[in-house]
């Protein structure tokens with residue numbers, strides 16, 4: 349005769365529930381549970397489900413149809429992990445509470461196309477219908493990672509709960525959890541909170557990376573946004589969040605996570621390549637990561653054409669290959685003391701460890717309720733934070749490089765004051781009220797020839813320093829080349845007062861005197877022009893240059 353597993357719930361002395369499984373004949377029709385306010389029972393999939401060869405024609409409208417379907421089903425011999433298709437189950441339930449109460453019947457399955465239940469009370473003729481289909485679950489509580497319906501039983505009510513489920517893939521053992529309201533809300537609060545927080549973190553970080561791309565146009569920021577954002581969207585789909593939000597009825601969006609995953613890894617490979625600048629620093633790694641990105645992209649495009657189970661397997665293989673590769677790259681770059689590697693490695697290590705825990709909890713090494721999916725999701729959010737930090741390190745380095753290049757392009761290396769390029773920028777910023785002074789050192793050739801080039805250099809350095817300090821914050825001095833300098837002063841008056849020009853000339857005279865004290869054969873010649881004397885800065889500069897020559901010619905040579 350056909351054997352069936354039956355379950356009875358007992359209270360152990362420490363007030364926790366345990367399940368004993370007893371083999372019974374078909375005269376005892378189903379697993380049976382006596383429910384009370386402590387109930388939180390998980391029934392192993394092998395103890396409840398029976399296989400149906402093809403999906404049932406819906407709706408299943410009567411008890412006779414349920415019984416007929418049950419008769420045509422066959423027992424399963426192993427857990428439903430990685431299986432697919434339609435299954436039927438039934439549980440005998442009794443309310444042992446001294447009053448009417450509610451229990452939540454939860455299905456530990458990420459993917460459920462059709463989920464329907466029928467409660468046949470022993471005390472009433474009318475049955476009650478429930479749906480926990482992802483394709484049609486608008487009336488169910490919004491919860492993530494699984495489906496649920498709420499069953500209300502009167503005092504001492506007993507009966508049979510019939511269950512039917514169909515999906516393209518069961519990623520986990522298809523256990524059924526029956527819990528009292530307090531247990532259900534406590535557990536689901538944690539599950540929903542961790543999930544929503546992790547998804548919110550990922551999507552927010554992706555948005556930040558996207559904004560950085562809009563601002564900088566660096567491809568690495570776009571790859572980062574794709575890497576983090578696609579993980580976020582993938583989990584929003586896989587956890588059922590998108591389904592709960594949009595109430596899609598024609599498609600089951602929980603399947604999308606697996607299809608999106610290869611695209612996320614394509615972005616991750618591209619990000620890694622750009623982050624570590626492999627194109628310039630390590631060609632073979634650049635080729636490897638570019639190849640990987642293209643491969644993942646092609647796989648992502650192909651997956652929707654395959655069966656979902658195949659897509660599920662492919663995505664998991666990609667994860668198994670990607671994470672060790674990313675960790676190896678992180679370690680390798682850390683060995684080379686790369687500034688970006690610590691965050692990158694830390695993130696991938698956290699994610700890798702969570703995947704290890706996930707695998708162990710699906711083996712027999714770790715037993716009990718492991719919440720491994722939640723652990724992976726939380727670890728992924730941490731990984732994404734680390735990935736964004738590695739991007740920040742990259743951007744900081746880029747900023748430093750830029751500042752250095754900016755500085756080098758504008759600063760004269762000998763005198764450490766602005767060069768011709770810096771002058772041209774400063775000239776453009778002048779308004780009409782300004783004074784330009786053209787300065788040329790005297791006798792530097794003689795200093796070079798008689799005292800050596802080092803002394804000539806020292807004279808130029810000293811002269812530049814002297815002018816900058818003598819000016820005492822009035823304007824800025826630039827070295828435009830050789831022994832020529834330009835001093836720009838912005839003024840407030842539209843017509844620069846003769847008094848200010850005299851003051852500036854006095855300061856220049858001070859410089860001249862200080863220079864000749866140190867190098868008697870040297871000195872400076874200068875020409876002054878103000879903004880109102882020319883139509884633009886160039887004309888004013890040319891006028892100052894002319895006056896400098898006049899000054900030089902007019903000076904009686906100190907060293908004939």
Ligand SMILES: Nc1nc2c(ncn2[C@@H]2O[C@H](COP(=O)(O)OP(=O)(O)OP(=O)(O)O)[C@@H](O)[C@H]2O)c(=O)[nH]1
Nearest residue numbers: 788789790791792793794796801802804805830831
């Ligand atoms: N030591 C040194 N000399 C330089 C540098 N740049 C230009 N010179 C020299 O500066 C001189 C510039 O030419 P001039 O302006 O005719 O030289 P000068 O002796 O000052 O002549 P006057 O301006 O007529 O007094 C050249 O001899 C250059 O070799 C530099 O960076 N270091």
